[in-house]
Amino acid sequence: MARKNRPAFSNLQKRVFDLVKKIPRGKVTTYKIIAQKLGNPGLARAIGNTLNKNRDLKAIPCYRVVKSNGEIGGYRAGKIQKTNLLKKDRIKIKDGRIRDLNFYLWTKT
DNA sequence: GGTCTGACAGCGT
DNA sequence: CACGCTGCCAGAC
Numbered sequence: 001m002a003r004k005n006r007p008a009f010s011n012l013q014k015r016v017f018d019l020v021k022k023i024p025r026g027k028v029t030t031y032k033i034i035a036q037k038l039g040n041p042g043l044a045r046a047i048g049n050t051l052n053k054n055r056d057l058k059a060i061p062c063y064r065v066v067k068s069n070g071e072i073g074g075y076r077a078g079k080i081q082k083t084n085l086l087k088k089d090r091i092k093i094k095d096g097r098i099r100d101l102n103f104y105l106w107t108k109t
Numbered sequence: 110g111g112t113c114t115g116a117c118a119g120c121g122t
Numbered sequence: 123c124a125c126g127c128t129g130c131c132a133g134a135c
Contacts, residue, residue, distance in 0.1 A: 010132080010133085012131090012132070013132095030117090030118095031116080031117055031118085032117075032118065035117090035118095035131090040130090040131075041118085041130090042117095042118090042129085042130040042131055043117095043130080043131060043132080044117040044118060044130080044131085045115070045116090045117045045118080045129095045130065045131060045132080046115090046117090046130085046131045046132040046133080047116085047117080047131095047132095048115070048116035048117060049114090049115050049116075049117090049131085049132065049133065050116095050132075050133080051116060052115075052116055053133075053134095062116080065116080066116095067116090067117065067118080068117075068118060068119095069117095069118080069119095072116095073116055073117080074115090074116030074117090075116060076116070079116085082116085
């Protein structure tokens with residue numbers, strides 16, 4: 001019988017990583033968008049939690065994932081570090097908040 | 110097996 | 123516009 005083998009990484013985490021890695025430079029996305037792409041907008045919280053467990057920031061540019069209201073959100077290495085990285089991507093940030101989030105927002109594949 | 114926490118989102122005040 | 127409370131889901135204890 002086809003018993004489902006349990007991968008080292010949960011199915012959810014695998015999808016999240018795949019999406020985050022596809023984010024082009026200079027663009028950002030929100031936790032909710034990712035959750036919607038997974039088919040469950042309520043996953044927004046689980047997304048951040050999953051990325052936190054990742055701890056492989058150099059493999060996954062999770063700093064490009066921000067909150068839906070335009071705030072930077074959180075980061076395992078610190079919010080300040082996250083903001084700094086976003087600035088390097090030409091993202092205009094004002095007082096810990098992204099300007100014209102819709103412009104930088106990445107909702108495509 | 111239940112319970113609590115956490116890198117969020119939405120609504121009300 | 124800023125702050126606070128509640129609700130959702132998955133993972134950790």
